[in-house]
Amino acid sequence: xxxxxxxxxxxxxxxxxxxxxxxxxxxxxxxxxxxxxxxxxxxxxxxxxxxxxxxxxxxxxxxxxxxxxxxxxxxxxxxxxxxxxxxxxxxxxxxxxxxxxxxxxxxxxxxxxxxxxxxxxxxxxxxxxxxxxxxxxxxxxxxxxxxxxxxxxxxxxxxxxxxxxxxxxxxxxxxxxxxxxxxxxxxxxxxxxxxxxxxxxxxxxxxxxxxxxxxxxxxxxxxxxxxxxxxx
Amino acid sequence: xxxxxxxxxxxxxxxxxxxxxxxxxxxxxxxxxxxxxxxxxxxxxxxxxxxxxxxxxxxxxxxxxxxxxxxxxxxxxxxxxxxxxxxxxxxxxxxxxxxxxxxxxxxxxxxxxxxxxxxxxxxxxxxxxxxxxxxxxxxxxxxxxxxxxxxxxxxxxxxxxxxxxxxxxxxxxxxxxxxxxxxxxxxxxxxxxxxxxxxxxxxxxxxxxxxxxxxxxxxxxxxxxxxxxxxxxxxxxxxxxxxxxxxxxxxxxxxxxxxxxxxxxxxxxxxxxxxxxxxxxxxxxxxxxxxxxxxxxxxxxxxxxxxxxxxxxxxxxxxxxxxxxxxxxxxxxxxxxxxxxxxxxxxxxxxxxxxxxxxxxxxxxxxxxxxxx
Numbered sequence: 316x317x318x319x320x321x322x323x324x325x326x327x328x329x330x331x332x333x334x335x336x337x338x339x340x341x342x343x344x345x346x347x348x349x350x351x352x353x354x355x356x357x358x359x360x361x362x363x364x365x366x367x368x369x370x371x372x373x374x375x376x377x378x379x380x381x382x383x384x385x386x387x388x389x390x391x392x393x394x395x396x397x398x399x400x401x402x403x404x405x406x407x408x409x410x411x412x413x414x415x416x417x418x419x420x421x422x423x424x425x426x427x428x429x430x431x432x433x434x435x436x437x438x439x440x441x442x443x444x445x446x447x448x449x450x451x452x453x454x455x456x457x458x459x460x461x462x463x464x465x466x467x468x469x470x471x472x473x474x475x476x477x478x479x480x481x482x483x484x485x486x487x488x489x490x491x492x493x494x495x496x497x498x499x500x501x502x503x504x505x506x507x508x509x510x511x512x513x514x515x516x517x518x519x520x521x522x523x524x525x526x527x528x529x530x531x532x533x534x535x536x537x538x539x540x541x542x543x544x545x546x547x
Numbered sequence: 548x549x550x551x552x553x554x555x556x557x558x559x560x561x562x563x564x565x566x567x568x569x570x571x572x573x574x575x576x577x578x579x580x581x582x583x584x585x586x587x588x589x590x591x592x593x594x595x596x597x598x599x600x601x602x603x604x605x606x607x608x609x610x611x612x613x614x615x616x617x618x619x620x621x622x623x624x625x626x627x628x629x630x631x632x633x634x635x636x637x638x639x640x641x642x643x644x645x646x647x648x649x650x651x652x653x654x655x656x657x658x659x660x661x662x663x664x665x666x667x668x669x670x671x672x673x674x675x676x677x678x679x680x681x682x683x684x685x686x687x688x689x690x691x692x693x694x695x696x697x698x699x700x701x702x703x704x705x706x707x708x709x710x711x712x713x714x715x716x717x718x719x720x721x722x723x724x725x726x727x728x729x730x731x732x733x734x735x736x737x738x739x740x741x742x743x744x745x746x747x748x749x750x751x752x753x754x755x756x757x758x759x760x761x762x763x764x765x766x767x768x769x770x771x772x773x774x775x776x777x778x779x780x781x782x783x784x785x786x787x788x789x790x791x792x793x794x795x796x797x798x799x800x801x802x803x804x805x806x807x808x809x810x811x812x813x814x815x816x817x818x819x820x821x822x823x824x825x826x827x828x829x830x831x832x833x834x835x836x837x838x839x840x841x842x843x844x845x846x847x848x849x850x851x852x853x854x855x856x857x858x859x860x861x862x863x864x865x866x867x868x869x870x871x872x873x874x875x876x877x878x879x880x881x882x883x884x885x886x887x888x889x890x891x892x893x894x895x896x897x898x899x900x901x902x903x904x905x906x907x908x909x910x911x912x913x914x915x916x917x918x919x920x
Contacts, residue, residue, distance in 0.1 A: 439631065
């Protein structure tokens with residue numbers, strides 16, 4: 316009973332997960348906003364290639380993704396070597412490593428809603444802003460972004476939620492190191508493996524409620540907005 | 548000076564315009580819908596990057612497909628007021644008006660108080676754009692454009708959403724502001740009133756080309772030429788809105804155009820006319836089968852007459868004849884008249900003229916939707 320209680324109060328995996336999801340969301344938004352804007356406005360021939368590359372995590376098994384990342388993170392490869400020189404630590408089996416993996420794996424969940432909302436901003440308003448003297452970046456800040464703000468919210472929430480739910484890639488790249496790379500999903504897996512069902516229940520239920528409340532909030536906000544729009 | 552030598556193609560449509568217009572005063576473009584008037588404005592504003600050829604304004608090259616020069620819209624300051632006003636939905640009226648004003652970059656232009664009072668925008672300032680009526684939106688769009696200190700103002704049917712009273716008040720204000728700040732205006736319009744108020748030179752566009760102009764002090768050699776043949780009513784004729792009166796003897800349709808009566812035969816393949824007096828129909832006539840009269844003629848046996856106002860006379864054509872720009876109930880059209888006919892006494896601009904039809908007009912049936920232009 317006592318040992319059980321100890322494992323129950325060990326919330327390190329929750330802390331790691333929240334830290335990971337929060338950092339990933341920030342990095343994701345920083346990368347995705349320019350990328351999604353470029354995808355929304357470009358006529359470049361390489362657009363489909365970039366789109367396919369961004370969407371890869373949607374269809375690729377996390378193991379494949381994680382496997383290649385592990386290879387890239389290897390200090391014998393340029394990226395891994397560069398990181399080791401810069402930080403004195405390897406990317407594999409570190410928090411930075413799982414952060415990189417999570418960001419790359421959650422990219423389509425952030426880029427796609429942003430791209431959609433940028434594309435939905437009418438060409439009309441953008442042309443009006445241009446003839447009134449606004450340059451492209453100015454137009455983005457003063458017209459596109461405010462009109463696409465729902466897309467920003469959706470992208471951030473989906474990015475955060477998907478980062479919380481990450482499992483396969485983190486297990487491949489980060490292993491299962493308590494207080495470093497053990498996130499909730501891996502914690503649940505370990506608890507089940509060690510027949511600690513009480514802990515598995517607690518963590519699973521918490522994650523389930525979190526996921527449902529997050530999505531409900533998102534849909535309620537969208538429902539409220541579209542309902543107001545419909546009134547006009 | 549605005550020099551245009553542009554070409555642009557979309558599926559089923561080619562625009563090709565070669566014109567030089569003075570960079571002062573106003574130019575009005577009229578013609579059937581789909582003639583490319585709005586596209587021409589978009590090219591000048593810098594919204595059609597794919598247009599081939601050249602656009603030069605006061606000696607500055609704005610666009611040249613040969614040298615791959617393209618000056619984007621913000622540097623051109625050719626402010627286009629769109630037909631659908633395009634206010635920013637996330638900004639209220641006052642912030643919409645500020646949008647262009649805060650991006651003037653030192654360019655001199657009409658001041659705030661002036662524009663607000665001219666366009667009667669005081670009561671609208673705190674409103675959200677979605678709560679505005681069509682006419683109010685258009686007033687805000689016009690104000691926003693002027694506050695952006697344009698070097699060239701491009702108007703796409705600016706007054707179409709306004710009621711007549713407002714139009715009568717706003718047009719002189721718009722004309723005065725543009726005059727005061729020496730802003731040249733290019734305006735797409737179907738209204739004679741707008742043309743007159745802006746003191747504009749009228750150009751007719753058909754199928755992507757400027758086919759005729761009523762350029763009064765024109766010294767340039769005409770390059771595109773007038774419409775060569777005005778024979779076939781279905782292609783080159785003049786079409787005007789009229790009201791159905793009844794079926795006359797012999798099966799001709801009796802129509803009313805203003806206070807005058809015109810007889811028309813049904814064109815082949817036209818829809819059946821619903822025999823309801825007062826319905827809107829379109830009637831067309833061949834301008835070559837028309838005799839002009841200065842006073843309301845009496846004792847003339849004809850297929851009716853149409854009262855028109857003379858807007859302008861293009862005298863540049865000399866021997867070949869004169870191109871008259873006329874208006875009937877606000878609808879504009881041009882027709883060519885032989886110099887021999889007009890020589891004894893040229894009609895003066897503003898004078899009412901009677902067009903006497905020596906052949907029946909043509910009607911294509913009930914055409915609430917506009918009919919064949």
